Amino acid sequence: MKKQTRRTFVASAVALGASASASAITTMETKDKKQLTHHVFFWLKNRDSKEDLTKLLEGLRTLEKIETIRKLHIGVPASTEKRDVVDNSYSASELMFFDDTAGQKIYQDHPIHQKFIENCSHLWEKVIVYDAIDV
Amino acid sequence: MKKQTRRTFVASAVALGASASASAITTMETKDKKQLTHHVFFWLKNRDSKEDLTKLLEGLRTLEKIETIRKLHIGVPASTEKRDVVDNSYSASELMFFDDTAGQKIYQDHPIHQKFIENCSHLWEKVIVYDAIDV
Numbered sequence: 108m109k110k111q112t113r114r115t116f117v118a119s120a121v122a123l124g125a126s127a128s129a130s131a132i133t134t135m136e137t138k139d140k141k142q143l144t145h146h147v148f149f150w151l152k153n154r155d156s157k158e159d160l161t162k163l164l165e166g167l168r169t170l171e172k173i174e175t176i177r178k179l180h181i182g183v184p185a186s187t188e189k190r191d192v193v194d195n196s197y198s199a200s201e202l203m204f205f206d207d208t209a210g211q212k213i214y215q216d217h218p219i220h221q222k223f224i225e226n227c228s229h230l231w232e233k234v235i236v237y238d239a240i241d242v
Numbered sequence: 243m244k245k246q247t248r249r250t251f252v253a254s255a256v257a258l259g260a261s262a263s264a265s266a267i268t269t270m271e272t273k274d275k276k277q278l279t280h281h282v283f284f285w286l287k288n289r290d291s292k293e294d295l296t297k298l299l300e301g302l303r304t305l306e307k308i309e310t311i312r313k314l315h316i317g318v319p320a321s322t323e324k325r326d327v328v329d330n331s332y333s334a335s336e337l338m339f340f341d342d343t344a345g346q347k348i349y350q351d352h353p354i355h356q357k358f359i360e361n362c363s364h365l366w367e368k369v370i371v372y373d374a375i376d377v
Contacts, residue, residue: 143320144337146281148372164377182374185278187343188350193371200374202279202337208322215323236328237283239317239335242299 141241142177143205145214150233151198159230160198166227167201173217175210176203198231211238276376277312278340280349285368286333294365295333301362302336308352310345311338333366346373 153159160183167181180202184195205211214220288294295318302316315337319330340346349355 142315143322144315144317144335145322146337146372180277180279180374180376182279182376185343185346185373185375187278187280187346187373190371192369193373195373197372199377200279200372202281202374208320211320211322234327236325237281237332237335238320238322238328238330239315239337240320241315241317242334 143207143211144239145205145211146200146202146237148197148200148235149231151230152232154198163199163227163230166223167199169219169223173214173219175205175213177206178204278342278346279374280340280346281337281372282335283332283370284334284366286365287367289333298334298362298365301358304354304358308349308354310340310348312341313339
């Protein structure tokens with residue numbers, strides 16, 4: 108947690124009551140806190156078009172400016188062993204972590220994300236999203 | 243990179259030639275080095291069985307001892323907005339990072355992973371694996 112954010116959070120928490128704030132801060136500062144994983148797989152319409160893949164990857168890179176994203180991985184299929192259970196047919200993937208569903212919702216509605224969809228959605232024919240919460 | 247590993251790597255790299263080793267070490271030490279993402283989704287045979295889910299999650303937790311796993315997230319579907327593109331039908335997921343395909347291969351063949359499959363594979367009816375490499 109950035110210092111400024113924490114200071115703001117502490118101030119808000121103190122306003123809510125001292126005992127509540129103490130436990131909230133402990134939770135917020137836990138190193139291995141539960142995160143929300145948002146993993147999206149894209150299948151391009153033109154699967155063999157390097158140009159379209161480049162456009163999609165460039166679009167995905169714009170997302171990293173969205174402030175609620177804790178970590179962003181943009182990927183393509185890895186050259187791991189081919190097995191029946193492995194789906195390597197997708198063109199590109201975005202994997203991001205959020206602190207919670209509220210952070211993910213801010214991302215969904217964010218103008219940068221909306222702009223990405225506007226600019227790039229004509230490129231893909233299929234998208235699958237998996238949202239997971241750590242247990 | 244752990245100190246011991248780096249020392250071994252440096253020794254090997256030096257053996258290969260000083261100029262090659264310098265650039266290789268720079269790449270290896272880059273903070274945001276490219277990682278391999280291994281994300282597996284499991285669908286239980288008995289989807290409503292909390293007992294089977296607990297067994298599966300316990301099995302997944304045994305995997306964290308495998309030394310080539312850089313980070314492990316074990317999750318269940320998050321309560322994000324229901325949308326056509328979101329697949330929240332799975333029962334549990336494992337998300338792990340590796341340094342490279344070699345690290346992932348060691349994991350695949352590792353006795354702990356084999357034991358997990360032996361103990362838990364009767365629980366699931368479907369598995370999908372996505373392997374991605376950072377671009």
